[in-house]
Amino acid sequence: MLIHTEDITKIYKIGSYVVEALGGVTIDIDKGEYVAITGPSGSGKSTLMHLLGCLDTPTSGKYFLSGTDVTSLTDLELSQLRNKKIGFVFQTFNLLPRITVTKNVELPLLYAGITAKERQKKIESILERVGLGHRKTHRPNELSGGEMQRVAVARALINDPEVVFADEPTGNLDSKTGKEIMSLFNDLAREGNTIILVTHDATVANYAKRQLKMLDGKITEEVLVKTS
Amino acid sequence: MHIRDLVVSSLNILRTNRMRSFLTILGIVIGVMTIIAILALVQGLNASVEEQIQSLGSNTIFVQRFSWSAGRMDFQEIAKRKEIVLDDAWAIARLPSVDKIAPQKDYEIASLNYQGKTAKQVDVTGSTPDLQYTTNYTIESGRFINQDDNNHKQMVAVIGGYVVDNLFPTEDPVGKYLTIHGRRTLVIGVLGRKGSFFGQSQDAIIIMPLTSFEKIFPKPTGMQAVFRGLSIQVLPKSGKYLDKTVDQIRELMRRRHGLSYDKPDDFGINTQESLRQIYKNITNVAFIVMIGVAAISLLVGGIGIMNIMLVSVSERTKEIGLRKAIGASNRNILYQFLFEAIALSIIGGIIGTGLGLGIAKLVSKVSPLHAAAPIWTIILGIGFSAAVGIFFGIYPANRAAQLNPIDALRYE
Ligand SMILES: Nc1ncnc2c1ncn2[C@@H]1O[C@H](COP(=O)(O)OP(=O)(O)O)[C@@H](O)[C@H]1O
Numbered sequence: 001m002l003i004h005t006e007d008i009t010k011i012y013k014i015g016s017y018v019v020e021a022l023g024g025v026t027i028d029i030d031k032g033e034y035v036a037i038t039g040p041s042g043s044g045k046s047t048l049m050h051l052l053g054c055l056d057t058p059t060s061g062k063y064f065l066s067g068t069d070v071t072s073l074t075d076l077e078l079s080q081l082r083n084k085k086i087g088f089v090f091q092t093f094n095l096l097p098r099i100t101v102t103k104n105v106e107l108p109l110l111y112a113g114i115t116a117k118e119r120q121k122k123i124e125s126i127l128e129r130v131g132l133g134h135r136k137t138h139r140p141n142e143l144s145g146g147e148m149q150r151v152a153v154a155r156a157l158i159n160d161p162e163v164v165f166a167d168e169p170t171g172n173l174d175s176k177t178g179k180e181i182m183s184l185f186n187d188l189a190r191e192g193n194t195i196i197l198v199t200h201d202a203t204v205a206n207y208a209k210r211q212l213k214m215l216d217g218k219i220t221e222e223v224l225v226k227t228s
Numbered sequence: 229m230h231i232r233d234l235v236v237s238s239l240n241i242l243r244t245n246r247m248r249s250f251l252t253i254l255g256i257v258i259g260v261m262t263i264i265a266i267l268a269l270v271q272g273l274n275a276s277v278e279e280q281i282q283s284l285g286s287n288t289i290f291v292q293r294f295s296w297s298a299g300r301m302d303f304q305e306i307a308k309r310k311e312i313v314l315d316d317a318w319a320i321a322r323l324p325s326v327d328k329i330a331p332q333k334d335y336e337i338a339s340l341n342y343q344g345k346t347a348k349q350v351d352v353t354g355s356t357p358d359l360q361y362t363t364n365y366t367i368e369s370g371r372f373i374n375q376d377d378n379n380h381k382q383m384v385a386v387i388g389g390y391v392v393d394n395l396f397p398t399e400d401p402v403g404k405y406l407t408i409h410g411r412r413t414l415v416i417g418v419l420g421r422k423g424s425f426f427g428q429s430q431d432a433i434i435i436m437p438l439t440s441f442e443k444i445f446p447k448p449t450g451m452q453a454v455f456r457g458l459s460i461q462v463l464p465k466s467g468k469y470l471d472k473t474v475d476q477i478r479e480l481m482r483r484r485h486g487l488s489y490d491k492p493d494d495f496g497i498n499t500q501e502s503l504r505q506i507y508k509n510i511t512n513v514a515f516i517v518m519i520g521v522a523a524i525s526l527l528v529g530g531i532g533i534m535n536i537m538l539v540s541v542s543e544r545t546k547e548i549g550l551r552k553a554i555g556a557s558n559r560n561i562l563y564q565f566l567f568e569a570i571a572l573s574i575i576g577g578i579i580g581t582g583l584g585l586g587i588a589k590l591v592s593k594v595s596p597l598h599a600a601a602p603i604w605t606i607i608l609g610i611g612f613s614a615a616v617g618i619f620f621g622i623y624p625a626n627r628a629a630q631l632n633p634i635d636a637l638r639y640e
């Protein structure tokens with residue numbers, strides 16, 4: 001099992017005000033699965049994704065990633081986990097604006113301590129893979145939204161992660177570009193990548209084979225989609 | 229992340245933010261510039277002062293009525309002191325550790341004349357042959373005064389380069405007669421040039437036998453008697469015995485002056501060391517002031533860096549969140565911001581050092597001050613600014629490192 005959680009909760013306290021963003025989530029996700037987490041805005045999708053992506057720790061419950069109890073890891077171990085096993089794609093792309101496409105994609109490799117020569121090779125091939133071979137030296141503000149998201153996808157994939165999380169990846173794109181990005185995710189899924197897609201958009205969720213529907217911090221329904 | 233990658237990426241970030249980087253380092257630049265300029269000038273001053281002190285004759289002891297290093301002189305008291313007399317000199321000469329002595333008197337004369345030419349403000353010295361050794365004179369031509377000249381009160385003189393320039397620009401002075409204080413005096417030798425001491429030419433000098441000197445110049449009175457009185461130059465057998473010799477002279481002089489043990493010295497025994505001591509006393513004050521100036525300017529520069537780094541951390545909160553999401557550890561982030569701060573201040577330090585040396589050079593061009601920049605001033609300038617970068621960069625860097633990735637990613 002790649003991802004296994006037991007009754008994880010997340011409670012935010014703002015002064016005396018308490019928000020239960022997650023109210024006990026138990027899920028299992030296997031390697032190679034293509035999962036969509038759906039639900040209305042505020043239902044806790046992003047919170048769940050952050051916990052699964054080791055960006056945050058649950059208030060209670062257990063989380064195992066490839067068998068490792070994530071809640072017991074130090075900052076350094078968590079950062080290495082995020083670096084090597086996890087890739088993120090965000091709604092707002094989150095590219096560093098002042099550096100080129102190549103440099104943006106290179107960042108995870110730098111934190112992984114990969115040599116310059118190998119970095120070069122990996123960047124070339126991943127940019128080719130997402131269809132940005134011709135944009136290497138451009139800066140993010142010289143790219144279209146779809147291209148920026150492709151850079152983000154390339155950055156997420158560069159260290160061959162075990163799972164890619166995408167939080168509303170089409171949220172800032174027009175529908176045509178959104179479709180292109182979704183078909184990129186489809187291809188990645190078909191190649192065996194584990195993809196966890198977070199979206200409130202049913203048509204986007206329908207690309208995934210398994211849908212987890214959330215409401216008020218809980219998973220309320222699970223749908224398996226028969227694919228053609 | 230490897231150090232080299234860290235360095236490269238930090239420099240990249242600073243380069244893409246050129247204007248801000250420049251403004252940030254301005255404080256450091258000015259601080260380091262001030263320090264280096266002052267240091268270089270002080271170093272230069274130290275070197276030239278030391279050179280001049282050395283030129284006095286390195287181990288020579290001067291026995292006089294007053295001490296050079298006595299902070300504030302009580303002239304009334306000094307004027308009441310016993311005179312230094314020739315018998316003192318002969319007694320000192322008999323001390324076991326003493327090699328040579330030269331009793332000596334000075335008189336600044338309005339002018340020397342030779343065939344209608346005049347040399348003004350020449351220092352006339354009356355002394356004995358060993359003055360040549362106690363004051364390190366070299367002879368360029370002719371000879372120095374000798375014992376015979378002294379015994380017979382001969383009107384002969386050895387002259388310095390300044391006198392040659394003014395009275396004998398085109399002829400050989402040796403064998404010619406110049407007029408000093410109305411007396412015809414035979415030039416028997418020319419001294420090698422010594423240059424100037426604290427801006428005063430050491431070549432505006434004429435040396436004659438002490439006996440002849442006393443014959444033509446009146447005994448000074450009043451305050452003149454203090455400064456123009458007899459002084460005795462003493463050369464110890466070896467530099468190693470300098471302190472011992474000073475002690476022996478002190479004991480001898482106290483005995484000769486009949487001082488009881490509870491009375492202070494009523495004479496001065498001066499050495500190069502006393503000159504150095506005076507100079508050190510002056511420059512110590514300057515040094516403390518300089519350190520104060522340096523500390524304040526570096527503090528200002530450091531606060532500037534801290535301020536800009538804090539702004540940078542808050543502006544780049546999202547970037548920090550993203551970096552953490554893709555694998556940066558707290559430590560990676562800490563190093564990144566710390567390194568940016570250090571890089572900024574080192575660049576500031578390098579520019580400041582360059583400008584400081586430039587200013588020092590300029591000052592030494594347009595003024596009599598010299599500038600010297602030993603390699604350690606440069607290392608100091610850059611090292612100091614690096615330290616400032618670390619000290620003032622650690623707090624913003626730590627703040628960046630401690631940011632929660634989720635909060636940072638959400639930050640707008
Ligand atoms: N850092 C936070 N502090 C306080 N409340 C939060 C925080 N993050 C999320 N929440 C709350 O938790 C709930 C779930 O949020 P989120 O996971 O972002 O929902 P979704 O992504 O499904 O729209 C919301 O009510 C939100 O306001």
Ligand SMILES: [Mg+2]
Nearest residue numbers: 042045046047
């Ligand atoms: Mg969300």
